[in-house]
Amino acid sequence: MTSPPLLEVQDLTVLRDNSSPLFSNLSFTLSEGEVLVLRGVSGSGKSTLLKCIAELNLYDKGTIKLGGKQSREWDIPDWRIRVGYVPQRPSLLPGTPLEFLSTIRDLSARKRKLGEDAQEGGEVVDSLDLAQDWGVDKVLWKRDWGTLSGGEAQRIALAVAVGIGGAEVLLLDEPTSALDAESSEKVEKSLLGMLPPLRGSSQNTKNNNNVQRKGTGPKALIWITHSAEQADRVGTRSLDLSQH
Numbered sequence: 001m002t003s004p005p006l007l008e009v010q011d012l013t014v015l016r017d018n019s020s021p022l023f024s025n026l027s028f029t030l031s032e033g034e035v036l037v038l039r040g041v042s043g044s045g046k047s048t049l050l051k052c053i054a055e056l057n058l059y060d061k062g063t064i065k066l067g068g069k070q071s072r073e074w075d076i077p078d079w080r081i082r083v084g085y086v087p088q089r090p091s092l093l094p095g096t097p098l099e100f101l102s103t104i105r106d107l108s109a110r111k112r113k114l115g116e117d118a119q120e121g122g123e124v125v126d127s128l129d130l131a132q133d134w135g136v137d138k139v140l141w142k143r144d145w146g147t148l149s150g151g152e153a154q155r156i157a158l159a160v161a162v163g164i165g166g167a168e169v170l171l172l173d174e175p176t177s178a179l180d181a182e183s184s185e186k187v188e189k190s191l192l193g194m195l196p197p198l199r200g201s202s203q204n205t206k207n208n209n210n211v212q213r214k215g216t217g218p219k220a221l222i223w224i225t226h227s228a229e230q231a232d233r234v235g236t237r238s239l240d241l242s243q244h
C-alpha cells in the first residue's frame with residue numbers, strides 16, 4: 001500500500017463576503033522535500049489559503065489532510081504545531097519575541113510532538129542562534145515586536161517557527177519581503193537546507209538551488225512570493241491562485 005501524501009488539500013472553496021468564490025475546488029498534494037510556491041495577483045487569496053491550511057481561517061467547502069488524517073480529526077493545537085503558519089506582518093504581535101518564544105515553548109502540544117520526534121531522532125534548532133546567523137542581534141529579542149524593523153521581525157518570526165520544532169509543513173507568507181537581496185538569499189538557503197531530500201528526485205541531496213539538504217527542519221514548505229526570481233530559486237513546483 002502506498003503511503004498518503006504529507007499534505008493533501010481537496011476541493012477547497014472560500015467564498016468572499018458577497019458569496020462569489022475567492023477560490024473554488026482547489027486541490028493539490030505536497031510531498032516530503034517539496035517547496036510549493038504560491039503566486040497570484042494581490043487579493044487572489046494566497047494568505048487566505050495559507051490561513052485555511054493552518055485552520056486559522058474558515059472555509060466553505062473542502063478537506064485538508066496531514067499524513068492522510070483530516071485536520072478536523074486532530075486537536076487544533078496538535079494540528080497547528082505540525083502545520084506552522086508564519087504571518088506576513090509579525091510586528092502586530094503583542095510583547096517581545098522572547099516572551100512569544102517562551103509561551104510557544106510551554107505549549108503541551110509542542111512538547112507532545114517533540115517527544116515523538118525525539119523517538120524518531122529529531123533535532124531542534126536554537127531560534128536565537130538561527131536568527132543571529134541571519135544577521136539579527138540577540139538583544140533585539142527583548143524589544144517589543146512593534147519597535148523592530150520589518151526585516152528584523154520577519155527573520156525573528158521565521159527563526160521561532162523553525163526553532164520551536166515539530167512543524168512538518170511550514171506555511172510562509174512572503175517571508176523575505178522586507179529583506180535586502182543578500183539577506184533574503186541567506187534565509188532562503190538556510191530554510192532549503194533544513195528540508196529533507198526531495199522524494200523521487202534524481203538529485204537526491206540537492207534541490208534546484210544546489211543547497212545541501214540536511215533534513216533537520218520541516219518536511220516541506222508552502223511559500224508565497226511576488227518575486228519570479230525567488231520562485232525560481234526556492235520552488236520545486238508552483239501554483240498560481242489568479243487562475244482559480
Ligand SMILES: Nc1ncnc2c1ncn2[C@@H]1O[C@H](COP(=O)(O)OP(=O)(O)OP(=O)(O)O)[C@@H](O)[C@H]1O
Nearest residue numbers: 016017022040041042043044045046047048049241
Ligand atoms: N478577514 C477578512 N474578511 C473579509 N475579507 C477578507 C479577510 N481577509 C482577507 N479578505 C479579502 O480576501 C481577499 C484575499 O485576500 P488575501 O490576503 O488572501 O490575498 P493575497 O493574495 O494574499 O493578497 P496580497 O498579495 O496582497 O497579500 C481580499 O479581497 C481581501 O480583502
